[in-house]
Amino acid sequence: MKRVANYTLKHAAIKGIGVVGGFGSTTDELLTALQGGQKPQIQEFDKPGGGTLKAFKANTSGLSAFMERRALRRIDHFSRMALYGAHLALADGGIEKLDPERTALVIASGYGAVGSTFTFLDSMIDGSDQLSSPTHFSNSVHNAAAAHISMTLGIKGPNHTITQFGLSVGSALLSALSLFEDEGLDRVLFGSVEEFSPVYGYAGAYAGGYAGDYSSDTAERETVCGEGAAFLLLEREAEGFPTLSYSFEAVEGEPPPDSINALGEFPTRQAFDLAIAARLVGEARPKMVVGHVDGNGGPTMIVEMA
Amino acid sequence: MDTKTKLKQVLIDELNLEDLTPADIKDDDQLFGEGLGLDSLDAVELVVQIQKHFGVEIKDMEEGREAFASIATLAAYIEEKSG
């Protein structure tokens, strides 16, 4: 589909990166996995009707370095991955305390808190409607991760969660960058989070068909599902840091190494591509392009050195 | 198991107070604010859990407020209602 004319929004500098996935929780581990060094461990899940699903699952136990166990008691795996990614991005950027009023939060998620969605349905189906759990319901909303992050890190600026399946990252980034129009904001913490669910895996979520053209063939395709969170701490442009910009027109540049083998398949993998590009871009690679075209077109995101 | 001990276990299991054991919770510990530090979302979750584990329905929070003061008041409320 023909895209709208070239338009580039304001750039933003990437000051910190936080990544969590089957590969581990550092960009080094991500790059190692990308280069085929340390393969993430595959977990298998039984599939109704026979067969198994394969997935790379993220481990969030490292979150205990940032948060008390008590503070995590009501926080599900979806939000824990996001919280972990957010903390790591701040630590990478050397930020100990954010200015609450001058920081915004934008999160992309293709499928949202699928674990708590089904746990809530479990409480309805196994017990009764009368016994359905308000805690699981509250954690099932798409903006649950954003809520937990804003509370934990004290972010009081605008707080948005965007969902657009495979276009989620590009769509959310459009809003994240436009927040820099507001002179009252210095930073935008931008991230993605995606949770693996055997139910989604079963239904073919990870085997393509984002545009809705599901066919039974794709369900049989050998796909390793993935999950994780990738966060970028964005500030207005600054010398010496990778900058991120956004366009609707394909531009020349080297794409980041394909991350599917290191991460598995899930809708917001592009946020990891951005993180990879931000790590790799430099003298040898002046510009890297993270583009995505889906059933309804898609934007191009460019990472280059300032 | 008496109601108070069972109630403490339900709180620990259902509200994920993994760092506590029933022995750590005193009968007159406040459930909300100081004490166990529970909040409004825990309160509505407790309403569901009390119905699930004790078969006692708390219809609204006005009624629940007094019962939710401490382990002792809540256990007394449960015993009275399940009579």
Add this chain to the structure above:
Amino acid sequence: MSPALPVSVTGMGAITGAGGTLGESLDAIYAGRRTPAPPVRFSTDHIDTYPVLEILGESDDGRRGAEVDATHTLRTTELALNAATQALADAGLTPDVLAGRRVGVCAGTTVGCALNNEAFYRSYKKGGDPGPEAFARMLRSNPAEQVSLANNFNGPISTVVNACSSGTDAIGLGAEWIRAGICDVVLVGGADELCRFTYAGFISLMVTSNEPCRPFDGKRKGLNLGEGAAFLVLESEGSLKKRNVKPLAKVYGYGSGCDAHHLTAPHPEGQGLEAALDRAFEQWGHDQRRLSLINAHGTSTPENDRVEGKVLAGRLAGIPFHSTKGYTGHTLGAAGAIEAALTISFLQRGVAPGTVGFKNVDPAIGIAPLTENTELTGNFALSQSLAFGGSNSALILGVGR
């Protein structure tokens, strides 16, 4: 922040529990008619029943604007397409006129993005093999994507999932696409169907009333859920000039702020709402003294109305306010969009309706909303939303006269 350029609104459409079109909804609201009733599209085993504002039979009335099969998509998408089609017609934007224009869609929802299909999941849990259809149906139902695809638009799409402030935020974020020059036209709005999942969830939170709701009333017990959709057409000055039309209204300011306080409860002093108002007023370049109406979130839950009431009686004191939730129910991701369309309509007619369900002032709030149709003198209104997760957002809307 310096004031931002106002963004023109050239068309509006809505489908609500009060009426099948924006006009029908307004007629019911001005007549003081509301029809809360127990849900009929689904049943539950709750001991009590909780009235809701459902939209029944919208598939048979010939008003559906696009070819949508309810087994093919979620009802949320049907509602979105219905309202979007009304809005495009109201703006006079036919495919011919739209050809060559860059058109985006920014829409809020809560249900339109989730796989909470109960029949599918029951079968899956039992070890059955329900197939991918429920999932595929969800993939075909993203409101922004489907409104874009149904109309062959070529601009950006974004589905905002900020819970109950999604509709307000979608309008604010979409307005930025016009200001930034990314789009000539943006359809902004929200859509949400009522389903068993949400119904049970809100009941479990004990914020749902078993009676028709009573926003800001001292004896309010909780909210009534609703469903519906609304879309506004935002248009650039260039596009307006090219086709020589005048705007119906303008979006003058938008702001959002987060409580960073609690997963479900609002900040006791309405801190995030205050921050949202600061941003909206800054973008507008004026303050509350120029407002003649506030469309409050006014869900009728004890907590929301108490916190919102504090802000209404504080910095917003003296400005007439009301809640339309009694007529539409709380439509979650659609609420902000529906209320923006209603608020602009009230300004256009110069009459603000009363707050159905309100009788007595809550001493804890100390002020009363409008209780009957009241003539408006000014041209500017505020519409605000408070959400789960501590999101708050505010829109300043105005009409020229």
